[in-house]
Amino acid sequence: MHMDTYVLRIDMPARRVTRAVAGESLAMLGGRGLIARVVLDEVKPGCDPLGRHNKLLIVPGVLGGTPAPCAGRISVGGKSPLTGGIKESNAGGVVGHKLARLGVKALILENKPDDARGLFTLVLAKDTVELVPCPDLAGLGVYETAARLQERYGKRVGVMVIGPAGEMELTAAGIAITDLDGEPGRYCGRGGMGALMGSKGIKAVVIDDSGTRAPEIRDKKKFLEAARAVIQLIRDTPQTAEVYRNWGTAALVTTTNALGGLPTRNFSTGRFEGADRISAEALRELILARGGLATHFCMPGCPIGCSNRVPRADGSDLVSPLEYETIGLLGSNCGIDDLDAIGEMNRLCNDLGVDTIDVGGAVGVAMEAGLVRFGDAAGALELIREIGKGTVLGRVIGHGGALTARVLGVRRVPAVKGQVMAAYDPRGLKGLGVTFATSPMGADHTAGNTVRVQIDHHSPAGQVEASRNAQLSAAIYDMLGVCMFVGPAVRDRIDLLGDLVSARLGVPCSAETIRALARQTIMAEREFNRRAGFTSVHDRLPEHFVEEPNPATGTTFDVSDEEMDGMWD
């Protein structure tokens, strides 16, 4: 039984492992909350994000390892090599729960291997931590790497892995996480965390929780009651019980297109003439016709099932999951209306280990620069393949959309703080514009999505408040390791999440406690960014969005700077 949880530090040049009981100060912290605290306390704000002073944190949520619904997300974080600010990126799959079952409160990769370094797999099991040289995995794609590790360490292990892009330290590189099927299709995609892992000389982390038990729950009865209440709410809420389940995130295609917020041809407009061909309906029809799964669960304890498994026409595996953001960025944003082509691009990005959002943004920018014409799916695939070849063009694309725009001289740059916007034109969905501008995470929809807020998305009124609420909500889920898709069900019952934490840890925890911790998290992130050299000038959208109307809506992004600057006062 582990009543204690541990902070595990791996010093890379020495390959020394330190294991310390997590202190009292970290007790209530997990996921993004713990990352914010530790990065603020330990990482030199001005450091080279790919140098020895940065740290990569891998952290389950506070509810990780428990039977709370959807609580197995894994957070990774550090100073972002993409934005230069703090970054937390989280994903589903099996790793969060397994790490929590090993008693790991936080795994921290520190320092940097010497120049003549090897490549290592970090293997965590019940009583052991090993750094295993893995020269045979160098340069391998994510799918093959995960398969070999499952062969080597067993089908039941959880795996986190980087692709060639992470090894090359390309700053749009993410970290892939295996799901319940063992498929490495869940992604901590944003902010270049794959490059940070690559800079530490780690190709993969294998988590074997054989022989472990779930973390101790101090008040089992209270916990089960709260968990059941949350599950009931999920079942009673149409968004969680029906929309996510049947249509997945792709349901947003129709929504955002109708609002004029579906990025199209490098964010030049917000409505795509091919939207019907990349909609949730089209996707579901394609999946079902080929015997795939239109409802799919990425982690144990998920009653929602927003994921999917998409086969090719010949029945072979194409990709799992295919999600809205990918469809928006690699699809409409590139003028591509072919789900098979988008799926192939998605698979290739996954295999190379890059974020589909930032690379989709980069391809859109490259199309605007004329390297490939909009709508040319074969050309887009070739551009992405360059990443794997390590050519200069491939490196540029693999560093994401902002750098690609700089290199190619494209002035319409759909990015904030160096990170490409997720699939929402901020002139059509102004609350997301506020989040993109102001979040310490850069332009990241998961930092505060307002798409489902009942508001006139074309009006500037109320958007700062909507974004603030969404940013606080996001921080809550990201702290707890709970999937944000329970949001529509529990948004008015944060007390139930408090009950879960309280029952798990044996401390009082109200909805107010949870909200205060979420706010503290965002404040710590903002403070890190301030120390790293960010000012209010960096909390702005590119001038194109402020000055050029979205042809689909006739609107510009007109939420005032003053209102955004005051959002946390």
Place this chain on the structure above:
Amino acid sequence: MHMDTYVLRIDMPARRVTRAVAGESLAMLGGRGLIARVVLDEVKPGCDPLGRHNKLLIVPGVLGGTPAPCAGRISVGGKSPLTGGIKESNAGGVVGHKLARLGVKALILENKPDDARGLFTLVLAKDTVELVPCPDLAGLGVYETAARLQERYGKRVGVMVIGPAGEMELTAAGIAITDLDGEPGRYCGRGGMGALMGSKGIKAVVIDDSGTRAPEIRDKKKFLEAARAVIQLIRDTPQTAEVYRNWGTAALVTTTNALGGLPTRNFSTGRFEGADRISAEALRELILARGGLATHFCMPGCPIGCSNRVPRADGSDLVSPLEYETIGLLGSNCGIDDLDAIGEMNRLCNDLGVDTIDVGGAVGVAMEAGLVRFGDAAGALELIREIGKGTVLGRVIGHGGALTARVLGVRRVPAVKGQVMAAYDPRGLKGLGVTFATSPMGADHTAGNTVRVQIDHHSPAGQVEASRNAQLSAAIYDMLGVCMFVGPAVRDRIDLLGDLVSARLGVPCSAETIRALARQTIMAEREFNRRAGFTSVHDRLPEHFVEEPNPATGTTFDVSDEEMDGMWD
């Protein structure tokens, strides 16, 4: 007679010219001082430097057009597309004097042409301002462009021109200025001012001062007395009378190499085994053996003659001038010890219209990344040729060393605020390290060079004071349009410069007035940068210089952050 001077504004989409008498508030301002004031007052700090809100200012010094010695430098400035901060870059040649003779206090290019834009030559003459379409010059190199314009507008005109790099808006692009021979070899090289000019749709500015007179001097007697005194000091000072004259700036090769401050193989060390082969002695011998000029004057009224004309072995023109910074960056920094090869690289950079310092830094970084081996001059030339071809690799190199390092994943980045350091290893010459770190201009030796200060260059003691004094001195010369190479002669007689200004304008102007204006200039620049999002975090050298000793000296850069942060208090 023009007693008034004018601010000439060219609005590019409208192609409208506005001519207004320069207000009283600008009376004492010129060159860098005027640029600082106008950029702070008129340019939106957060704007896209290549978008419509930025302005390109072209400004003679306060003493421009007068017979004061070495007073014909021309300043260009705006928000830098390279650094994102304010930038002023100045050069010798004939343009500064000619513009002043036309009565132009400041030429300001505003706004931005529409997408379907043309390319224009701006022709200024005594009573006319014309924007002449010049599609025939598109894509032409700097040498050919200048020659065609001299053919078209006469041999006596002054010409400012950008090369293909500026037209492509590559952010290491500079603006070439013709010298007394009509050769476009003087360069406003730093900070991407060529890209800014390109973004305005201007390929060249032709300045025809036929029929004009020198600006009125209010007290001719006082002016001539002060001018004679300055000339006498120049003649009496060994540095100006002998060193610059006989050896040019290349004399620094031996000095910095001895101090362990000559950048070698991407700033990995500060001493180059081939230094003797690229020294001033070697250069002078080569020049004289081939019938070139080891002493050469770039502007009217220069009694120093630091410039040179370097022929090829066959007697044809290679380049004029070949200077220390170019030798350091394209030579030792690339491991190249062949003056002919360095000269060819210099000529190619000049013709493409890029800064030899930033491109030299980029080539060094590309060599560290393994694209070409150190010392491979043919390979380096090929890399630079890529710029002209407009390939992705060429665009990367043409954006300078910091971007090249980012793309290629090189962690030893010899740049501050996105701009490559001039040819001084800041661990061997710590005063220059302070200037590189703290100057609002980014890593620019002309912003405050301490190489001739009598100080232990390896000790951190006194470097902040040395840099502050050098930064103030630089601002003085850059304001007045006076070449900084008069510095060794007049540094203790700033009152003579005050007398020149006073006599020219008919207002009192003491040494203290001049120093106060210089300080105000730097404060205005710092304020612009603050508003543009710069903080003390940006006033730092890359961690490599702070943590890895220079093998030639055993020293790191160890001037404290606190001391640098307090340097203007």
